[in-house]
Amino acid sequence: MSDAVEREVAQVISSCRAMVAEYSAWNGKRVHGETLSTMYGDVFEFVNLRMETSESCLLLLENGKVADSLGLSRSLLEHYLLFLLMCRGNKYFQLVDISGEGLTEGQFKARLREEQQKLAELHLEGSSECLEVRKYRRAKHRIMYVFEGLKDRGDPDIVIPLHFFQYQNFRPDIMRLKDENYFQYYKDEAEVKKVLRDNQDGEAWRYKHYLSYDALLQCLELNDLASPAAMHRIEAHYTFLGKFLHPTNGAVRDLHERSNYHSGNSGVGISQPYTPRAKLLAALYVCFSIAGLLEEVAGLVDRAPRKYYLDSGTTDLWRLIRNVTVDFPYFWFLFNDPPLYDRYLYCIHHATEDDLAEWGGYKDVPPERVPFNQHIYSHFSDSLNGWSNIRWGSYEPPVH
Incomplete structure (x- = not known):
């Protein structure tokens, strides 16, 4: 089995x-149109750098x-x-914080309905660009006003997600570091200090509401x-990968x-090898x-107007994807269907005789019925084994 898994690693x-x-x-393979857009160049650079990171991951492996x-x-x-939000996050929001008004939960809900x-009345009059008003779920007593993404001044048919600009403009050093704590040629005057504090607050707001992990989840949900x-x-994958970063x-x-063996010796890493799984x-x-x-x-390039790309040239790329x-x-x-092992496990522990009669076997269980297993490594390792069940039959290992 180890040899088969090693061969599969090579295939991946x-x-x-x-x-x-x-x-x-x-x-x-891309055929450009009559107009060039710097936005696409910036997007390619973003992906280029991620391809460099992926190459580093492979070299480490x-x-x-x-x-x-x-x-x-994890990175x-x-x-x-x-990047999902930079490419398709066409909705953004503005927050109004009314937590300082001391409203009860019932009063807050009444304010939200108001x-x-x-x-709704403004929509009937056609006098508001706001799409909807909803509760901001990740902080108490904040109302979220939802808008469509920013439109290109030169091409109003193109909506550019706000995350594209939030990512480009974010400066973590401004957010976290105060000038007075570090070397300065001259001490800042009071007015300059105020400007710097305002900039710091702005960067903190940008990070908290658009670029932090919680903000990314909020915005993914907002944009469906x-x-x-x-x-x-x-959440499960992010937490699992974070174990090796933090x-x-x-x-x-x-x-x-033999993960339970402790040698007590000094050296690089652990003397036992990593499992092929x-x-x-x-x-x-x-x-x-x-x-x-990819x-x-x-x-993104497929959806581009013809004035930017006459031919996106993505046929071979899509085949590999x-x-x-x-x-x-x-x-x-994240977005693919549940594997056969997860369907098999669900059926053994939760499906009924009526379900068996309806589906005919574990392979045809409706995908939405199958929950994700949070124990990433142990569950993945088990999925590479063969299993047998009296009612649901055999599960064949995917790697032979």
Whole structure:
């Protein structure tokens, strides 16, 4: 089995490199129109840098650094969530904080209904660009006003998601570092200090409401880019990968052979090797992240007006992207269907005789019925084994 898994790792890495190579070759396949847009160039640069990160993940894997590859994949995942919003997050919001008014929950709900009614009346008059008013779920007593994304002045048919600009303009050093705590040639005057404080508050607002992890989830939900079930999967993958980025006792050890053996010796890493299954899991994270990023950029260029691209040239790129879920359907990432093992496990523990009669077998269980398993590595490892059940039959391992 280990040899089969090692061969599968090679296949996944090969798929990764094929996608990156095709993305690089895409330059010669796009046919530009009469107009150039710097926005597309900025988008390509964003993806270029993520392809560099993915190459780093693969190099780490090929050198036996599985945990470090998983930690770097957390960065890939976070950038992928942001990129979804940069490409398709056509709604943005403005917040009004009324927490200082001391309203009860009932009074707040009444205020929210009043604001919603006011907007409905304005819509009837055709005098408001606000799309809707709703409660901001990630903080108490804040009302969220939802708007459509910003339109290009030169081309009003193009809506540019606000996250595109929020990402470009964000300066973490301004948000976190105060000039007076570091070297200065001259001390700032009072007026300058006030401007710097205002800038710091602005950057903190930008990060909190648009670029932090919680903000990304809020905006994905706002734009209907992730269902509630997909949000749970995002949370699980983000938490799992975060174990290898932030100090988490035992996380790396669990990925090794004979993980309960402690030698007490000094050295680099743990003397026992990583399991081939851990290496396969890490490779799949890179593969699905690449596919997701390329799916978004290919879709963005496909949707571009002809004045920008006469031919998007994405045919070969789409073939490789779609092959990922076809060739490796046993990995449940963010937006693909539940693998057969998850369907099988659900049926064994939760499906009824009536369900069996209706579906005929575990392979045909409705995807929406299958919950995600939060125990990423152990569950993935189990999915590579064969299993048998009296009522639901046999589950064949996906890697032979």
